[in-house]
Structures are given as structure tokens and as C-alpha cells.
Amino acid sequence: MANLFSELVSNESIARAMVEQHGSPLMLLDCDKLASQYRQLVAALPGVRLYYAVKAFPHAAIVNTLNQLGAGFDIASTGEINLLRSEYVNPRSTIHTHPIKKDRDIRDALRFGCSTFVVDNHAELKKFRKYGSRVGLLLRVSFRSPDCAVDLSKKFGCQPDEVPDLLAEARSLGLHVKGLSFHVGSQSASSSAHVAAIDACRELIENAEVPLRILDIGGGFPVDYDNAGDLDIDSFCAPIRVALSRLPKDVEVFAEPGRYLIAPACACIVSVVGKAMRGDQPWYYLDDGVYGMFSGRIYDHARYPIHVYRNGPTRASALVGPTCDSIDVIEEALELPELEVGDLVIGLMMGAYTAATATTFNSLPVPRIVVFAEPARARVAYIS
Amino acid sequence: MTKTWNETLYDAWGQRHDIDKVYFEFDTGHQQLMIFHNALFGRVMVLDGVVQTTEKDEFIYHEMLTHVPILAHGKAKRVLIIGGGDGGILREVCRHQSIEHVTQVEIDKAVIDMAIEYLPNHSAGAYDDPRANIVIDDGCRFVAQCQEKFDVIISDSTDPIGPGEVLFTSQFYSDCKRCLNDGGIMVTQNGVVFMQLDEVKTTAQRMALTFSDVHFYSAAVPTYVGGIMTFAWSSDNKALRHVDADTIRERFKVSGIKTRYYNPDIHQASFCLPQYVLEAIGKTDNN
Numbered sequence: 001m002a003n004l005f006s007e008l009v010s011n012e013s014i015a016r017a018m019v020e021q022h023g024s025p026l027m028l029l030d031c032d033k034l035a036s037q038y039r040q041l042v043a044a045l046p047g048v049r050l051y052y053a054v055k056a057f058p059h060a061a062i063v064n065t066l067n068q069l070g071a072g073f074d075i076a077s078t079g080e081i082n083l084l085r086s087e088y089v090n091p092r093s094t095i096h097t098h099p100i101k102k103d104r105d106i107r108d109a110l111r112f113g114c115s116t117f118v119v120d121n122h123a124e125l126k127k128f129r130k131y132g133s134r135v136g137l138l139l140r141v142s143f144r145s146p147d148c149a150v151d152l153s154k155k156f157g158c159q160p161d162e163v164p165d166l167l168a169e170a171r172s173l174g175l176h177v178k179g180l181s182f183h184v185g186s187q188s189a190s191s192s193a194h195v196a197a198i199d200a201c202r203e204l205i206e207n208a209e210v211p212l213r214i215l216d217i218g219g220g221f222p223v224d225y226d227n228a229g230d231l232d233i234d235s236f237c238a239p240i241r242v243a244l245s246r247l248p249k250d251v252e253v254f255a256e257p258g259r260y261l262i263a264p265a266c267a268c269i270v271s272v273v274g275k276a277m278r279g280d281q282p283w284y285y286l287d288d289g290v291y292g293m294f295s296g297r298i299y300d301h302a303r304y305p306i307h308v309y310r311n312g313p314t315r316a317s318a319l320v321g322p323t324c325d326s327i328d329v330i331e332e333a334l335e336l337p338e339l340e341v342g343d344l345v346i347g348l349m350m351g352a353y354t355a356a357t358a359t360t361f362n363s364l365p366v367p368r369i370v371v372f373a374e375p376a377r378a379r380v381a382y383i384s
Numbered sequence: 385m386t387k388t389w390n391e392t393l394y395d396a397w398g399q400r401h402d403i404d405k406v407y408f409e410f411d412t413g414h415q416q417l418m419i420f421h422n423a424l425f426g427r428v429m430v431l432d433g434v435v436q437t438t439e440k441d442e443f444i445y446h447e448m449l450t451h452v453p454i455l456a457h458g459k460a461k462r463v464l465i466i467g468g469g470d471g472g473i474l475r476e477v478c479r480h481q482s483i484e485h486v487t488q489v490e491i492d493k494a495v496i497d498m499a500i501e502y503l504p505n506h507s508a509g510a511y512d513d514p515r516a517n518i519v520i521d522d523g524c525r526f527v528a529q530c531q532e533k534f535d536v537i538i539s540d541s542t543d544p545i546g547p548g549e550v551l552f553t554s555q556f557y558s559d560c561k562r563c564l565n566d567g568g569i570m571v572t573q574n575g576v577v578f579m580q581l582d583e584v585k586t587t588a589q590r591m592a593l594t595f596s597d598v599h600f601y602s603a604a605v606p607t608y609v610g611g612i613m614t615f616a617w618s619s620d621n622k623a624l625r626h627v628d629a630d631t632i633r634e635r636f637k638v639s640g641i642k643t644r645y646y647n648p649d650i651h652q653a654s655f656c657l658p659q660y661v662l663e664a665i666g667k668t669d670n671n
Contacts, residue, residue: 115394132582135395
């Protein structure tokens with residue numbers, strides 16, 4: 001059966017019908033694609049418990065789809081907890097992964113029933129003292145990975161040589177550190193950083209004076225923005241599987257995929273609302289831009305595959321958003337055929353860190369989201 | 385597959401109940417309340433992943449939180465209950481014919497209604513007792529504004545992580561003190577000490593800001609898992625903790641109350657705390 005988005009790009013009438021019905025701009029969420037991404041990653045990482053990083057796109061339909069598939073959830077705020085609660089997620093299937101928390105955040109998570117927390121420093125450990133046996137902690141370790149699109153080991157994570165000290169302090173505070181976690185960064189070019197980090201953690205686990213029974217290998221599982229094709233996740237994970245097989249057999253492995261699960265499951269439809277020649281280059285003004293669904297262009301350093309429904313000679317063209325700010329540029333010089341006002345433009349791979357970071361700058365509303373829930377062939381769409 | 389419910393109070397360990405039947409389920413998005421039947425414990429009420437009360441073992445908790453302060457006081461006429469929406473404390477208080485008035489402040493009327501319908505043996509008709517005045521209000525706000533005085537105040541709250549959080553604050557304790565007659569006693573549920581040692585420390589420190597005599601007494605309640613549960617005890621008269629056995633026996637006899645857990649010997653023994661608890665609250669002995 002054809003995939004929703006491949007039909008969308010091959011058949012303009014589908015996009016037209018959606019805009020006719022729901023308006024423009026629109027975000028489309030395909031829950032079937034989300035489910036297939038989840039199944040692919042489960043198959044590529046057998047035995048690894050997957051916790052969806054809710055921050056990538058906090059949405060009820062996404063949580064519901066993954067919850068029914070048996071996924072866990074990686075949460076970082078009380079707002080995310082409220083979303084999970086409204087979808088009846090078992091709190092024991094959640095881990096709170098923000099390394100820096102207010103006391104209120106801890107209490108809210110505990111009240112929800114989430115008892116696994118991530119820490120990476122002494123001050124954070126002390127915050128947990130009064131919660132004693134209520135909590136189990138993961139110690140986040142930093143491994144720098146310069147070849148990631150987003151390096152997450154700069155802001156968070158203790159150095160590997162700090163681990164023994166932090167474990168000793170936790171013990172003296174009466175706290176249970178039950179494992180280690182790391183996050184090599186987002187959109188990794190290869191899995192070598194994961195492998196190196198797993199190997200380093202294996203040594204830390206083997207040398208620790210207390211049993212560490214969980215290793216959380218974070219996220220960083222990449223998607224293919226360039227070709228909008230399906231990157232071979234099985235090959236990417238093969239070296240990770242080998243590294244994991246060397247862990248002591250009692251160690252349970254978690255991962256926190258966000259982008260990999262949701263990026264390919266969303267597309268957007270925007271409209272050309274204006275055009276002008278600036279110098280010798282055509283500029284097309286769209287009804288959504290980097291302050292809206294294309295916010296990941298700024299915050300996530302992502303470039304999304306763009307599709308238009310015209311053929312003909314192409315030239316370097318600018319695609320820009322509707323706000324008054326000059327930073328609101330989606331593409332500065334993208335090869336495009338000539339477009340007209342009223343044309344529809346499709347953005348693909350738009351699920352991760354897009355709607356999640358959209359703003360209402362210029363008092364422009366956040367685009368509506370059209371959910372295609374299972375089964376996709378029935379095209380059960382609803383606005384959320 | 386058997387339906388089960390797992391308590392989420394502790395990360396690494398906890399109790400599990402097989403669910404025979406669900407009587408009541410309520411999810412506000414902020415609170416999840418359920419009452420189900422378990423073969424060993426009868427009807428079990430759980431809130432946000434934590435057991436609140438069960439039909440089979442509630443008598444231990446309710447008798448100890450009620451009869452110990454009332455019989456130690458000896459002349460109590462007026463009792464204030466904070467929380468306790470299931471009605472178990474009210475039931476035990478009302479069994480004392482010598483009590484002339486009892487005010488219960490419960491924040492959520494729905495809890496009382498639900499308990500009357502699904503846990504009828506907890507209140508056992510006590511909500512119809514003419515001596516009972518039921519106030520629907522925030523317990524913290526009530527004691528801050530209250531102009532009445534009481535001889536015994538009983539705080540029957542939830543876990544401190546949850547809606548009962550404010551009932552573990554220094555402000556609440558000092559407001560309660562203001563509502564006590566001279567010679568009054570305040571008692572509160574204070575969790576399972578082996579599992580939550582820090583909470584005993586915190587309560588002892590906060591109560592000591594207001595009361596000259598702070599101690600704990602204990603009882604083991606099966607579904608408050610992890611060992612003995614502690615009840616905080618505070619007054620300005622240390623002698624109230626050391627009323628002699630004969631006096632307690634006489635008062636208990638006069639009350640005519642039949643109990644299943646409480647008796648005068650248990651009363652006295654319950655104030656003897658294990659060494660690790662004494663150390664946690666900075667005491668060297670049980671005096």
C-alpha cells in the first residue's frame with residue numbers, strides 16, 4: 001500500500017483537497033508511518049526498551065499510537081507529564097531525563113508515578129536526598145561527539161572520571177543510582193560515537209562498586225533529510241548491537257529516540273502567498289516559515305525536503321516565511337521551477353522539533369495539525 | 385491474564401494487588417482514583433499509584449490515630465479531623481461517648497460521597513452523627529482562619545507528595561497549635577519510617593518549632609508496606625505521652641469501646657521507637 005506522503009507529492013489533488021477542507025498552512029501527521037518507524041527501530045535494536053522523547057513532538061495522537069505499541073516515554077517537564085497522563089500512559093513506562101530540575105518538577109513526576117530520574121552533578125544529587133527510596137537515578141555521562149548535527153554532551157553530562165565520586169556521594173545520601181545514561185547528540189553521522197560510549201560505559205559499569213543495571217544509550221538515531229528516503233537504520237544499528245552484546249548480561253538497555261520515530265511521520269502543506277524578484281533571484285513568500293513549522297530550520301539546524309507541483313526550468317530561488325523578520329528564510333537559494341501565487345509547497349520529514357518549537361510571532365497562529373490515524377488506508381483524518 | 389495494580393510509591397520495590405473487580409475509577413487528569421476488590425484486603429482505594437486504605441487493615445490505622453490521643457488526653461470533648469474523607473477516623477472518634485463535638489475538614493466532598501457509597505464500613509454511619517460537623521474546605525486554610533478550639537487534632541492526610549503536601553508544613557502545624565486548647569494534642573499520619581526516614585526528620589524539625597514535646601508512635605499496617613508506620617505526636621505536655629498504664633486502662637474501660645488492634649498495652653508500647661528512628665529525630669531515648 002502506498003505511503004500517504006508519497007501519494008501526497010505525486011498527486012496535487014490530494015494536497016488541494018486537504019487545504020480546501022482544513023485551510024493552509026497545515027501539518028499532517030501519519031500515525032501509520034510513526035508505527036512503522038517504531039517497529040523498524042525495535043527490530044534494529046532487539047531487547048532495547050524504547051522511550052519516545054516526547055519533546056520532539058508532544059502530541060496526543062503520537063503518544064497514543066506509541067503507547068499502544070508498547071513504547072515508553074522520555075519526559076522532561078510537567079507539561080509533558082500532563083500530556084502522558086491524559087493519554088493514560090503507565091507512569092512506570094516513563095523516565096524523567098532532564099538533568100537539571102526544580103524541586104517542583106521532581107514532585108510532579110513522583111506524584112504522577114515516574115520514579116526514574118537523570119542526574120549529572122552533585123547539586124542535583126542533593127535535591128533527591130529527601131526522596132530516598134522513592135527514586136532510582138541514572139547518572140548521565142558526557143562523551144563529546146563532534147560529528148553530530150547537535151552536540152548534546154556540551155551542556156549536560158558528567159565526565160567519565162567523575163562517575164565513582166558521584167556514585168559514592170549518592171550512596172552516602174541514601175540514593176539508588178541504578179544505571180548510566182548518555183546522549184551522543186542528535187542526527188549522528190555514524191554509530192561510532194554510540195559504540196565508543198557504550199564501550200566506555202561498560203567499563204564504568206564493570207568497575208563500579210555498586211550494581212548498575214540500566215544503560216540508557218540516549219537518542220541520535222538519524223533520518224535522511226537529503227533524500228527523504230529511508231535511511232538504513234538496521235546497518236546504522238549493527239555496530240551498536242555488537243557493542244551491546246558485550247555488556248554484562250544483567251544490564252537492561254534503554255534508548256530515547258525522538259527524531260527517528262517522528263520526523264518521517266509528518267509533512268506540511270504551505271501556500272505561496274506572494275512573489276517578487278530581488279536582484280536576479282525569485283523570492284517566494286509562504287504562509288508559514290521559521291517562526292512556525294519550519295522553526296527547526298533555526299533551532300534544529302535541519303533542512304527539510306521541499307516538493308512543488310510544477311515542472312520546467314529551475315533557478316536558485318528563495319523560500320521565505322510570512323513574518324516581518326528578515327531571518328524568516330527557509331531556503332536562500334533552492335533550485336525551483338517558477339511558482340505562482342496560490343501554489344502549494346510540501347515540506348517533508350517535518351515531524352521532529354518543528355511544531356514543537358513553533359511560535360506565534362507576529363500573532364500568526366500555530367498551523368493546524370491533521371492527524372491520519374490508523375488505518376491510513378481509511379484516511380481517517382481529524383484536526384487536533 | 386489477571387488484572388493487577390502495582391503501587392508506584394518506591395522505584396525499586398513495591399506491592400502488587402490482583403484486581404478481582406473494579407468498583408470505581410475516576411481520572412481527572414490531575415488525580416487518578418480507583419476502588420477495586422482484592423482477595424486478601426477486600427475493597428482497596430488507591431490514589432495516584434498509592435494505597436490509601438483497604439477494608440481489611442484500616443482498623444489498625446484508624447484506631448491508633450484516634451484512640452491513642454483521645455485516651456491519653458483523658459478529658460477531650462472537642463476533636464478536629466483534617467482530611468480523612470473515607471470516614472474511618474470520624475467513625476472511631478464518634479465511638480467515644482465523651483466526645484461532644486467533632487469537626488471534620490475535607491477538601492473534596494466527592495471523596496466523602498464516594499467513600500460512603502463504596503467504602504460504607506469506613507464511616508459506618510458516622511457522617512450522620514449529630515455531633516459531627518463536616519466542613520468542605522482546604523484544611524490549611526481552615527486552621528489558619530479558625531476561631532474555635534479543640535482538645536485533639538488529627539491530621540489524616542495523603543502522602544506528602546500529592547494533595548496532602550501542605551499538611552506537612554510548619555505553617556500548618558503552628559496554625560493547628562493555635563486551634564488547640566491548653567493541654568491539647570495533635571497527631572498526624574507520617575508514613576512508613578523505614579522507607580521514608582527523611583520525612584520523620586522533617587516533621588520532627590518542623591513540629592519542634594511550635595510544640596515543646598514532639599515524638600512518634602507506631603503501628604504496622606500491612607498495606608502501608610515497608611515496616612512500621614509512624615504517627616507524629618505533638619503537645620506542650622510531655623506527661624501526656626507517659627500517662628501510666630492503670631489510668632489508660634481505666635479510661636479505656638470507661639469508654640466501653642471494643643477494639644481490634646488498640647489496647648492499653650499497645651498504647652504504651654507504641655511510643656517505644658526503634659533506635660534508628662530515635663537517631664533520625666535526634667533523640668537518645670524514648671523519654
